[in-house]
Amino acid sequence: MTGSGRLGLVRDRDDHGQARCVIALDAMGGDHGPGAVVPAALNYLKRHPQVVLILVGDEARIRSHLSGKGLPERLQVRHTTQEVGMDEPPSKALRNKKDSSMRVAIDLVKGGEADACVSAGNTGALMATARFVLKTLPHIDRPAICTAVPSLRGHTHVLDLGANVDCTAEHLFQFAVMGSELVAVVDGIERPKVALLNIGQEEIKGNEQVKQAHELLSRSQLNYVGYVEGDGIYLEDIDVIVTDGFVGNVALKSSEGVAKYIARMLKAHFNRNWLTRLSGLVALPVLKGFRRATDPRRYNGASLLGLRGIVVKSHGGADALAFEHAIAIAEQEVEASIPQRIGDQVGRHLAQAHYRESA
Amino acid sequence: MTGSGRLGLVRDRDDHGQARCVIALDAMGGDHGPGAVVPAALNYLKRHPQVVLILVGDEARIRSHLSGKGLPERLQVRHTTQEVGMDEPPSKALRNKKDSSMRVAIDLVKGGEADACVSAGNTGALMATARFVLKTLPHIDRPAICTAVPSLRGHTHVLDLGANVDCTAEHLFQFAVMGSELVAVVDGIERPKVALLNIGQEEIKGNEQVKQAHELLSRSQLNYVGYVEGDGIYLEDIDVIVTDGFVGNVALKSSEGVAKYIARMLKAHFNRNWLTRLSGLVALPVLKGFRRATDPRRYNGASLLGLRGIVVKSHGGADALAFEHAIAIAEQEVEASIPQRIGDQVGRHLAQAHYRESA
Incomplete structure (x- = not known):
């Protein structure tokens, strides 16, 4: 029995015996719903011949965005009657929205009809539903949300981004293993550099959980490089930065805020008078090139790690281009069998860290 | 007996009976030591005729930065033999560095020889020493670090920035009162808008401390406007944003990191080839104007609030211009008698919030 078999994640094969990747898309989630998801799907299929996409949601609304054309090959629609609201409490969504586009997309992963799902819906509801339906992997207490952010060296992965507001040292350790496994595969780095987000590089600073996680990580076989401060996310050469969901969320949202502030200030300065406009x-070409290089849409797509299945969260405000990027992340995780890898590694790393503790 | 009398903070008067502001400067702190502090002091005195500055530190080194000239009027030197290292553990600094420039600058405030002190030294040691020497105000469990950050509306004050890694709801409430009092005076706003930093605007998110602080603040007579997410620091119309020191520190450091990342990317794009350089x-004039408007040096100077005395922390990397700004903040707090105001208000607000709780 293979690792994937145990986790119920055996990949489909097409008529020629080639592995095929089926991804369910929550078509109703996010600010734009099918208006962003349907064009993203159509465009994605053109460039990815091994992929089948299932649009989950209100069939009439989905079809209205197909602009009269029939369904192209490798695109399916699964009709659902409900939607999860962007501000709906997770427990309510879980209880009352069993035929929502979000829930059914996750059900498709659970049932093996899809290898992964992508949703731009409400993060809390997505995490709660995914956890309830798919369950967590062995040795994982809590799933975490992980995304890549642009940095001077290219990009850096950060987790958790909001799934867990209070974390123990053990949780942070599990996040470190999950992030390390993800980056090893998606960035092709054998031993990704892992750091703990802290408020000072001296060992005296930080809270108890962070200090204990530092001990665990120092004893582990991960490539742990120590503490990093907030600015290190963007400036230092680190592959995975681990923190609790409250801090991670604030760090990323603050960063978004500063970037918007700078963009608006820059624009205002260029718009001052005819001379500055000239x-x-x-x-303009330089500013456009800069904007392309730092386009947050190129980083859209956060992975819900630690589940027995692949779930990718797209930004709620994502347009079609950004949503496509989230689909690409899902496909990459399917190719790399991320849940299996994490399932295999977390137990091993935990055992090692604790073995050395008692040694 | 006045509020200031009770707190031992009666202002000096000059020969003409005018209130005079005496500020002690830790001349040895920060990356540049007297190289930044001495020129900042000389320049500051020129434009502030009511201010007396005391340079605290190694007299020979201080005098070497006076470039052969004698001491100008209103500038004094207090010789000390020790320095607190930038990475020195606070407890060690407190125990072993009783003749350090940092300690003596704070002692001058305690003894009434100075109305305030400014240091660019190690934050942990400064907070520990200030707390030990000056003590906290009645009703204040923990002092907090507060600074203004630039935002679309001008600026926003954020606290705590690293003094307290684990905070109860009551601590966050005290921070809210302290921030509100500071902003009322320095920005001349009668009822500053106060918000709690959280990871979602829905009431379901956030950790326990934040939710409880939300309850306390909702019952208080502060102008509490609810939760704000990280991006709100820079984009929303809020005067005071309250959070624990771990989150606040990471938020600000992350912001610094993004700003540096963007600046370097922009520079790289303009430096690509001769055409982009042209x-x-x-x-260039627009970029320079933009840089001036967003210059972090104009925001240098964080207030240690909640103490029986005024202590301002300058950024460790501050140059003379930035250090001058920190001196200006200290002077503003002296003029406004910030510790007295906070001492008077915190008890009143706390009693109100708890009275309504039991009502």
Whole structure:
């Protein structure tokens, strides 16, 4: 029995025996719903011949975005009658929305009809539903949300981003293993550099959980490089930065805020008068190139790690281009069998860290 | 007996009976020591005729930065033999560095020889020493660090920035009162808008401390506007944002990191080739204006609030211009008698919040 078999995650094969990747998309989630998800799906299929996409949601609304054309090959629709609201409490969504696009997309993963699902819906409801339906992997107490953020070296993965507001040292350790496994595969790095987010590089600072996680990680066989401060997310050469969900969420939201503040200030300065507008026109190609290079849409797609199945969260405000990027992350995780890898590694790393503790 | 009398903070008067502001400067703190502090002091005195500055530190080193000239009027030197290292553990600094520039600057405030002190030294040691020497105000369990950050509306004050890694709801409430009092005076706003930093605007999110602080603040007579997410620091119309020191520190450091990342990316894009460099030259006045408007040095100076005395922390990397800004904050707090105001208000607000709780 293979690792994937145990986890109920055996991949489909097409008529020629080739592995095929089926991804369910919550078509109703996010600010734009099918208006972003349907064009993203159509475009994604063109460039990914091994992928089958299932649009889950209100069939009439989905079809209205197909602009009169029939369903292309490798695109399916699964009709659902409910939607989870962006501000709906997770427990309510879980109890009352069993035929929501979000729930059914996750059910498809659970039932083996899809290898992964992507949703731009409400994060809390998505996590609660995914956890309830798919369950967590062995040795994982809590799933975590992980995403890549742009940095001077290219990008850095950060987790948790909001699934867990209070974390023990053991939770942080599990996040470190999950992040390390994800990055090993998606970035092709054998031993990713892992750091703990803290408020000072001296060992005296930080709270108890962080200090204890530091001890656990120092004893582990992960490539743990120590503490990093907030600015290190963007400036230092680290692959995985681990923190609790409250801190991670605030760090990323604050960063978004600063980036928007800077963009608006820059625009205002170029719009001051005709002279500055003229210099803005001259600088336009550079500013556009800069904007492309730092486009947050290229980083859209956060992984819900630690589950017995692949769930990717797209930003609620994602447009079609950004949503496509989230689909790409889901496909990458399917190719790499991320849940199996995490399932295999977490227990091993935990045992090692605790063995050395008692040694 | 006045509030200031009770707190031992009666202001000096000059020969003409005018209130005079005496500020002690830790000349040895920060990355540049007297190289930044001495020129900052000289420049500050020129534009502030009511201020007396005391340079605390190694007299020979201080005098070497006076470039052969004698001491100008209103500038004094207090010789000390020790320095607190930037990475020195606070407890060690407190025990072994009784003749350090940092300690003596704070002692001057305690003894009434100075109305305030400014240090660019190690934050942990500064907070520990200030707390030990000056003590906290009545009703204040823990002092907090507060600073203004630039935002679309001008600026926003955030606290705590690292003094307290684990905070109860009551601590967060005290921070809210302290921040509100500070902003009322320095920004001249009668009822500053106060928000709690959280990871979602829905009431379901957040950790226990934040939810309980929300209850306390909702019952208080502060102008409490609810939760705000990380991006709100820079984008929303809020005067005071309250959070624990771990989260606040990470939020601000992350923001610094993003700003540096964006600046470097922008520079790299303008430096790509001769054509982009040329367009950069054309855009230079705009870019310079933008940089001036968003210059972090204009926001240098964090207040240690909740103490029986005024202590301002300058950024460790501050140059003379930035250090001058920190001196200006200290002077503003002296003018406004910040510790007295906080001492008067915290008890009143706490009693009100708890009275309504039991009502």
